[in-house]
Amino acid sequence: MANIKIVLADTDDKYLMPLERKFIDGLEDKADLIVITDPDYLKEYFSEPQRVDILIINEELYDAELERHNIASVFILTEQELLNNNTGDAEANRIYKYTSVKEIYAEIIGKSSARSETLNTKEETKILMMYSPIGGIGKTTVSAALCEALAKYQKKVLLIGIDSLQTIGSVIPQLPFMESGTEKLLIEKSEYVYEAVKTKIINRTFDLLPPFHLSLPSLNIKGEDYINLINGIRDSKDYDYVIVDGATGFTEDLSRLMGVADHTIILAGQDKNAVYKLDCLLRNIDCSDNDRFVFVCNKYRNNRENFLANGYMTNFCRVSEYIELWTENSASEEGVLTNNRSIQKLALMFI
Structure with missing residues (x-):
């Protein structure tokens, strides 16, 4: 079964480090993790058609042009606390950036597991x-x-x-x-x-x-x-x-x-x-x-x-x-x- 592809995009590399570590520890060898902190490289990366299972991206980097790519789940990191997760885009979810790493990980994996057989593994009750x-x-x-x-x-x-x-x-x-x-x-x-x-x-x-x-x-x-x-x-x-x-x-x-x-x-x-x-x-x-x-x-x-x-x-x-x-x-x-x-x-x- 192919690994899932996860892209983490934020200009703050210190912010991304614990989140990256959580995905590595949680998914081990089930995922290919790509971390992007340079806006120019982000544009270059998506200059060609991409298939991504999970995109986690800072709201300042998010562009509607990304919708042209084959991205199963989009999670937008926002600086503002939200009363709900609605973005107007059925495929995107907003997450308050400064929520705990564990909570961000749980929400992303939970909402993505229904789409991915790799993530949807049955654990002990x-x-x-x-x-x-x-x-x-x-x-x-x-x-x-x-x-x-x-x-x-x-x-x-x-x-x-x-x-x-x-x-x-x-x-x-x-x-x-x-x-x-x-x-x-x-x-x-x-x-x-x-x-x-x-x-x-x-x-x-x-x-x-x-x-x-x-x-x-x-x-x-x-x-x-x-x-x-x-x-x-x-x-x-x-x-x-x-x-x-x-x-x-x-x-x-x-x-x-x-x-x-x-x-x-x-x-x-x-x-x-x-x-x-x-x-x-x-x-x-x-x-x-x-x-x-x-x-x-x-x-x-x-x-x-x-x-x-x-x-x-x-x-x-x-x-x-x-x-x-x-x-x-x-x-x-x-x-x-x-x-x-x-x-x-x-x-x-x-x-």
Whole structure:
């Protein structure tokens, strides 16, 4: 299979160096990378017909004449932050130049992979568990927002809620309940359970397993049933990510689900009571692996005391991201946070 051809064009060679390194590290021998910093050489290079898979170019260097060439995807680096990526050209996307290298790379590869078999290689499914010992911290909302953020990077994502009372409908309105009888498929623990359940999955911006109308205990559904399902999904490689919206509290089932997850995101609060509950959790599990356990403070208010940053707590958990308290107006019509920088940064931790 032929390598993809990527052209990086910007007069600032120091700016291009880390971006070039990211493409080299990320794509290894799958791509032929051409870096152009001289405007005259850029004109000379495109003076003859060129076939380019990905062109990443500073807006000051971009010329409509480039459209005459066979360029599959164009990404324009702009000095101005944009509210959207629309350029008027269906084949071009604008990217804020001073976004992180990792974010630029993720957006470019995500949007280009659908066009290129070379880039569209199937990797292992990552299982992300969202958990909190604190009720009302926004666990389900952040789970859905994370799914949406990953989907914007062209990732295929499935959301599974395992709360005893399935309340995902409060975040995603007009969501139908799971078809009656599906619980029997789960508790049979068949190795083909995913094949049996996948027809029930609903597609929105991301995919999700509909909530059960009754509580899980009343349906005799246990954590081990979800573990069996998750393992089946992982084996299928149908999804890039499975986000598991975990239950509040701490049980043996939840502990086992954390063991299955590649990463567990622990939502914390900044107030004294929330930090006390987090401390109780940390006395029962070892969260010292900073790659496997990621701490996020949700509903953060910078005008209030942050007990997470006080005293001995900083020795036991390193908060990777603070998500500021949102209002209803900052959520999409489906009720999840969109275009939130903290959510986007959280998504990038796992890409």
